[in-house]
Amino acid sequence: MKSNQTLSFLPLVKHFLLFLIIFPIIISTEAQNNIPRPEHPRPQFMRDTWINLNGQWNFAFDFGKSGIERGWFSDPSEFDMKINVPFCPESSLSGIEYKDFMPAVWYHRTLEIPPTWQDGKIFIHFGAVDFDCRVWVNGEQAGRHYGGNVSFEFDITELLQEGINDLVVLAEDDVRNLEQPAGKQSQTYYNSGCCKYTRTTGIWQTVWLEARPEKHLKRVRIIPDLDNGLFILTPEISGFSNDMELTTTITNPQGSLVKSATTNVTDGVPFEIKLDNPQPWSPENPYLYTIQFSLKSDGIEDVVSSFAGLRKIHIEGNKVYLNNKPIFQRLVLDQGYYPDGILTAPTDEALKKDIELSMAAGFNGARLHEKVFEERFHYWADQLGYLTWGELPDWGTSFNIPQAFLNIQNEWREEILRDMNHPSIIAWTPTNETAGRARRNPEVHARWLSSLYDQTKNLDPTRPVNDASGYTHIKTDLFTIHDYDQNLQTFYDRYKELDPEHPEKAFIGYPGQAPELSIPYKGQPYIVDEYGGTFWLPEYAGESEKGNGRSEWGYGKTGEQVEDLVDELTQVLLNNPNIAGFTYTQLTDVMQEVNGVYTFDRKEKFNTEKLKEIFGAPAAIEK
Known part of the structure; x- marks a missing residue:
């Protein structure tokens, strides 16, 4: 009887063990889906190894711009507010909604790097931070970027440690100094008037982590050549070596293979891929080719997903032509x-x-x-x-x-x-x-x-x-x-x-x-x-x-x-x-x-x- 009872519990034990394996995955997926703006922010150059960092961060105003002197980059204990990244503190979605001038703002959160990311490089990406942004990891500065409207990244591999890591971000912003592109952001205390609108300070686009191999693609310039039915591709490579091969696989919108080509590549040197039965991209038919780049070196592979449209824009006289037709x-x-x-x-x-x-x-x-x-x-x-x-x-x-x-x-x-x-x-x-x-x-x-x-x-x-x-x-x-x-x-x-x-x-x-x-x-x-x-x-x-x-x-x-x-x-x-x-x-x-x-x-x-x-x-x- 005792033996039979033990056997009867075995299915329950199996289900319990399976639950322990699957439950963290479910929680992780739900957490990713519950954060604001969870989608990949760069669908035209996307790796599978990424983590979205949007959501609740610790936050502090620095009206006197004294946070660096006070060592906030290594001790964020005075960050007494919460902010919902990637929304700026002026917005209601941020949870702050402070609309007066903020000369400096600070952010903090912790990071834990997946065990599978131990090899290669780890980058932190910012969709946009207005305006002068400095980033620290575990008290060490990872980089500084000037520009409130564009995306940037820092290699933080050497600054990471096992277990929990501290990420601190400082953004300084002054739309009244006449030095920085501010667009329609108001330069007066009355934060919106005439054709100027409420300001945007600090982080205002998605923040994410990305793992890459030591040798990897930095970008690939894709130039469409409609008249000749081909794409001209120019890879930029980090850690280039002569043994590198790049496989480019192009599929149509239905997922069928159009062309696959492997070539020995050189950093910054363009090559062509001619398409069979080329299809143009246009407003009437926005035909997009899916492209996968696979860079191989020393048995290591860097895989990036992208897409492109085959279209031509040019001028003749006083007309603009799209795909050789006036538009x-x-x-x-x-x-x-x-x-x-x-x-x-x-x-x-x-x-x-x-x-x-x-x-x-x-x-x-x-x-x-x-x-x-x-x-x-x-x-x-x-x-x-x-x-x-x-x-x-x-x-x-x-x-x-x-x-x-x-x-x-x-x-x-x-x-x-x-x-x-x-x-x-x-x-x-x-x-x-x-x-x-x-x-x-x-x-x-x-x-x-x-x-x-x-x-x-x-x-x-x-x-x-x-x-x-x-x-x-x-x-x-x-x-x-x-x-x-x-x-x-x-x-x-x-x-x-x-x-x-x-x-x-x-x-x-x-x-x-x-x-x-x-x-x-x-x-x-x-x-x-x-x-x-x-x-x-x-x-x-x-x-x-x-x-x-x-x-x-x-x-x-x-x-x-x-x-x-x-x-x-x-x-x-x-x-x-x-x-x-x-x-x-x-x-x-x-x-x-x-x-x-x-x-x-x-x-x-x-x-x-x-x-x-x-x-x-x-x-x-x-x-």
Whole structure:
């Protein structure tokens, strides 16, 4: 009897042991799913060996910027608050929601490295930290990065110890020093007013750990060559040796093998992979190839997942061509702000939804305005066939401060290198509305814009460059104009004589916006890349312009007139055979600026089907 009882318990013991094995995995998976923004932040260059560090961190203000003197990098015991990373402390999602100036903020959490990561290298990644970021691991500095809008990483392998590790982050930020690209962040105590909005301080994008072999891929530049049906690949390798082989495996969207090739690679030397039956990427058919890179050396393999689209963007005369066909760019101004996350989308789904809302209103893309959008946004744009212009948030910098130009140049370079493989990005715009700065110092302004244009072309000669969106150009592939005129007749008259054969007749800017400091129009693609901006909120219908003295900001008409006015203004641009595109201002209201197609919380303000007919109507330049 005793023996039988023992046997009867064996299945229970087996189930219990299985539970002990599986339960930690379930807990780990649930913990990963419960943290904010749990998805991989870099789907175009992704390894399986990664850990998301978002969630609750210890946090402290450092108003006197004395934390380093007090040794906080090695003793974070005074961090008496909690913050929800990756949301900035100004946001409600952070759990802090402090909106006054914060010259320095500190973060702390612990790390435990998986046993399987003991070999090779371990990197910590930051999606973005505004502005001057220093990182310590176990009291030793891992690195320092300047730039509030771009991604960076540090190798922390040698600083780690067995068991628990302390990670401390310091972010110093001063949007009033005129040295750092601040974009639309307010530089006044009143943290949101006119067309400036609530600031973003500290960590505001995902933080994650990644394990790599000692010898690994740093990046792979992917240049699509549509005419020849191939990709040109340039690997950058850490720890390069002559025995390295790179296997590139390309599959189609259905998962079927397209091409697999193994080559002996050299760091920084490009090679080609020709595709069988090449399929182009386009807004109508956003065809993406999945790519897996496998770098082998000394029996060690580094495997990275990526994707790419085969598409071509070029200029002939005054037209922009996509895949060798003229395209009219029906763009919307997207500033990428959210009521609860400010510059950080609350979820990955929110990023995708913004694109879907834009497309539902008839736009085929967006001018991403005064913000470096996160890589997940570009991923969804690639997936959905949504055209974008990449832009640096250059506002907040003075052309008279050399350090400002260094900061601009460094961040712009990092943005281009990070995002240049995305097929949805079809133009670069390093600056926006520089007229005021041009007037203060025309010579320095001209040197800035010329240098940024050259830098952009050196990094990426495959895309057109708009040196300065609106008003004042120095060296540019696209000639862009901002025009918020709400009078249909004067709006029409301004462009009726536009003709690349007679460029002297082109409107190049308002008298107050320094057109005399701009180069003349030379027959480039002419794009009105800001117009509309028409004020309206349902609760203010029938009231006078700009909210009847309220703090809300916008241009022009009241609710009853908006749809008809937008239609008429848009038809002027669509029907002009010498205009190559527009950017309507804007996708959503942003705080006090209530001139969006949708409200700040992404609700409809207009008849979306009617808007789709307006913005999506045929354009003369495409015929």
